[in-house]
Structure formats: structure tokens, C-alpha cells
């Protein structure tokens with residue numbers, strides 16, 4: 001879940017905080033034109049030499065560090081809170097647990113395809129990282145692609161997934177001009193593969209059902225210098241979406257969809 005900054009900056013979020021809304025096939029063939037044999041590195045490991053950074057949204061322990069994560073950080077277009085707790089299903093399955101699980105599944109798939117994979121965190125720190133550091137981790141790794149994994153916290157009846165793309169932002173230390181184009185390609189490939197793998201529809205409550213939304217208020221995107229997108233995999237507050245998000249088999253499909261989108265973006 002990603003709460004917009006709002007026109008009044010991060011303080012507006014503070015006032016509204018009580019409100020609701022706001023990734024197996026290691027033998028995937030290389031491009032048919034490639035003269036690669038079945039056992040060659042390029043066919044079995046299409047992501048060899050590529051670096052992918054996965055950003056599991058939030059942190060399961062953020063809830064115990066409310067003051068620390070409320071600290072304002074430069075988000076490339078005004079300030080924003082360091083991090084948020086994220087949402088949860090009505091039964092209490094936390095978004096932060098979901099994002100870590102999907103990130104682990106994505107990592108296994110991408111590493112099997114030859115990618116070097118780094119996570120921005122692995123619940124190995126007490127809170128965060130802050131959104132600005134999440135972006136900097138991808139930048140420092142010189143990631144070929146970075147994906148931030150989330151699930152939304154909208155109202156019942158709002159269903160489906162959407163990918164969030166960086167807008168053109170050039171202020172407050174941010175300059176997304178070099179990543180807007182490639183990030184859109186990355187996001188569209190992920191949306192396509194995610195939908196195919198999970199059977200999920202593009203969200204029916206945002207971006208006119210296109211499944212692709214552009215935002216200029218996310219520090220994790222604004223501060224990125226590498227192609228990066230967010231994906232909101234579903235709505236944790238809708239019972240039907242929640243039934244999927246809490247199903248490990250569905251999460252494997254979700255992880256495969258995202259990994260396939262990344263692979264499609266990087267391997268062709």
C-alpha cells in the first residue's frame with residue numbers, strides 16, 4: 001500500500017494515517033534467432049550477467065518502530081515518511097509478510113535463470129529501510145531492473161493488480177528522465193506476465209482499468225537511477241483478493257509472473 005504525499009506534503013499523510021486507502025522455468029529458451037544449443041549458458045541462464053534488485057515493501061517489524069519510520073526523508077518531490085507499516089488482510093496477514101514471501105520466491109526463480117539478485121531488506125533490520133535508501137540500494141547495485149513488491153489496502157470490491165511507473169520528476173535531487181522510458185517497458189512486461197501467470201485482472205479501481213499507473217509522489221521511484229517499478233499484487237482488504245494473496249500456490253504464480261516480466265525485459 002502506497003499512500004500519496006498529497007499536495008500538503010508528508011504532514012497530510014500524518015493527519016490521514018487513520019484512513020484506509022491511499023514472481024520456474026530455468027530452461028526458458030533464448031530468443032529463437034540465437035544460435036544457442038540446449039545446454040548453452042544463453043539458453044539455460046538468460047539472465048547471466050544481469051543484476052536485479054527486489055524491494056519487499058515495508059518490514060514486518062515496522063509496527064514496533066512507529067516513531068522511527070515516521071521520520072521525514074527527502075523523497076525527490078518533497079518529503080515523505082521514512083516507511084509505513086503497510087496494510088493487512090482482515091484476518092491479520094500482513095502486507096510486509098506477503099512482500100517478503102513473494103520476494104524470496106522471485107529471487108529463487110531469477111537466480112535459477114542466472115541473475116544476481118539482491119533484496120533491499122530481508123527482515124534483517126528492525127525497521128525500514130526508508131524509501132530513499134530503498135532507491136539507493138538499487139542504484140548502488142547498478143541494477144538492470146528493480147521491482148518493489150506491494151499489496152494494496154483499498155475497499156471491498158476493489159480488486160486486481162496494478163503496476164506503478166515513475167513519472168518525469170526533476171527536483172529535490174531526483175531526476176527520472178533516464179528511467180521513465182525503460183521503466184514503462186519493464187512495467188508493461190510485468191503486467192502482461194503477471195496477468196498471464198495468476199489470471200488476475202488489472203485493478204478495477206485505478207488507472208481506468210489499464211493495470212498501469214504513473215506516480216510522481218513515491219520516493220522509491222523518484223530517487224531511482226535504474227529502471228524500476230512497483231507492483232500492487234492485489235487488494236488485501238477485499239475477501240476474494242485476500243483469498244489469493246494468502247494462498248502460497250497463488251504467491252508462487254505471482255512471483256513467476258513478475259520474474260517472467262523481468263526476464264522478458266532483460267533477456268531480449
Ligand SMILES: [Zn+2]
Pocket residue numbers: 001002057058086087095149150151
Ligand atoms: Zn505497500
